[in-house]
Amino acid sequence: MSYEVIALLMFSGMMLLLLTGQRVFAVIGFVGALAALLLWGDGGVEMSFTSIMKVMKWYPLLTLPLFVFMGYMLAESHIADDLYKMFHVWMGPLRGGLAVGTIFMMVIISAINGLSVAGMAVGATIALPELLRRGYDKTMVTGVIQAGSTLGILVPPSVVLVLYGMIARQPVGNLWMAGVFPGLLMAALFILYIVIRCWLQPELGPPLSKEERVRYSLTEKFILLRAGLVPLAIFLSMTGLFLTGVTSLVESSAVGAVTSILAALMRGRLTWAILHQTTRKTLAISCMFFWIITAALCFGAVFDGLGAVKSVERLFLGDLGLEPWQVLVLMQLTFLALGVFLDDTAMLVIVAPLFIPLAAALGFDLVWYGVLYTITCQIAYLTPPFGYNLFLMRAMAPPEVTLPDIYRSIVPFVGIMLLTLLIIGVFPEIATWLPNYYYSK
Structure with missing residues (x-):
């Protein structure tokens, strides 16, 4: 045989x-x-x-449980609630402002957790009821929360990129830096879509009423701003120490975990129940990734x-005579097709032994290719019939949000993700410039 x-x-x-x-x-x-x-x-x-x-x-793998712990600690201690209240007060007067604020919140939640499920849980339980109560279109805001939560697997510290880095044998620090600008680009495109659509159709995202705007004084707004910036301060302290060379990657993740505990303690929200729940969830997620x-x-x-990789390389380049970029397109189309039926980790494990060495043999930057893979995973989270976020939204959404509403809501956002995938594919410097610049210094 x-x-x-x-x-x-x-x-x-x-x-x-x-x-x-x-x-x-x-x-x-x-x-x-x-x-x-x-x-x-x-x-x-x-x-x-x-x-x-x-x-x-593999020493850098210690970052995974530490970052997961940090994210769950901030979520379980409800510090993320303060973050949404801040955006509610500051962004509410704009058309679609609460939806835009939700995207901002998702970016920050992503930057302190690295998982899609954390952003989804915060968005569905905190933002969605408030948006619906304010008269926002249920289809649009359902899509906003589902799409915004996927930023957690692209914006550092992405757990998915840790998994990719382990399998592809690429530095996690490079991968995280490569995900910064693509993640911000995708978030900016989400916001642009929301602003344009709510400007053309104001009924989809009505601003706060005048009575609600004057409810909070300027002093109260700044107090909320200070409370909401706690997660951002944690992220900046963690990444700042790493980027300046004071701490290693693992040490930075430990700083994040410790500061999240201190933040919960200073807010009077650190209890044994929260500590137990956070530790239990962290252990479950970490064990799953280690086994994978x-x-x-x-x-x-x-x-x-x-020698399967050599056989596939010979098939594409020799027998079929395809150009490297044509092979790359075929690989991404395969990821998109698999994403309809599998989650991100299953996709990576199934095709990584074949595609990652093939991408390297074709001369592609594996850090850049990791970003392409991660964006494809984001699309997989939203594509029926087995989109992970679709199931989560169905489980957490109120009764008035039906399954057809959830399916319709993701159409424009999947289109934006495909556009981002195309932009990063055509202009790889968006992903590679930051890690190349930083590590060349």
Whole structure:
């Protein structure tokens, strides 16, 4: 049996097992370990063992639980509520101002958490009821919250980019810096869409009434501004120490975790119940990612041994005669197709052993390619039938927001994400300039 057929059997077997509803890391790890044993006998055991040891020895991976802890601490202690109240007061007088403020809030929540689910939880439980009560169009604001929450996997400290960096063997610091400008670009396009649409159709996002505007004095507004800027101050202190070289990446994540505890303590909101809940959620998320990384490394080691990447490279460039950019387009279309059925981690684990080495062989910058992958993941979070954020919104939205409303709401935002993907693809410097500039100094 040829190596190409073996690789095809591994992929097809993995997809069939995923359809049974088994956990992603269990399927990937099982297929990888079984293939190693069948191909190399007792020596194949070393692949699984080596994958575990790689994960345990990869020091930067410590950033993952620390950043997740920081985000959950700020969410559980309701410091994020203060953030939304600040945007409510300052942005409310504008047409669509509360929706714009929600995007700003999502950017900051993303910058202190790195996960989509945290922004989704804050937006659906805090922002959505308030927006609906103020007369905002339910379809538009549902899309705003779903799309805004996806910024958490692009804006640093993105947990998805940590996972990509581990599998692609790329520095996490470079990947995080590469996600800054693309994330801000996407947020700016979201805001531009909201402003233009609410300007053309004021009934979609009415401003606060005059009575509500004068309810808060200027002094009270500045007090709210100070309270809402606590999460931003935490993020700036953490990243500032890292960028100036005072702390390493892991040390910066520890600074973020400690300052989030201090912020909750200073606001009188640190309780044993919150600490227990935060720790439990952090442990659950971290263990899931560690198992996924271990399974992906094992699966990838088998693929390296089979030489599957060389076979695909020969097929595209030799047999089909495609140009490198044409191969890149095909890879992104594959990601988009998989995103209809799989989440971001499943997509990465399934195709990373094939696509990442292929992208490197074609001469593409793997840091830039990581940003393209992450944007594609954002689209996957919103595309039916298995969009992760669609299910979360359906579970947390009030009864008046129906499933058709949720599906319709994401159409313009998916279009904006595709536009961002195209812009970053055509102008890679948007992603690569900051890490290249910083690390060249």
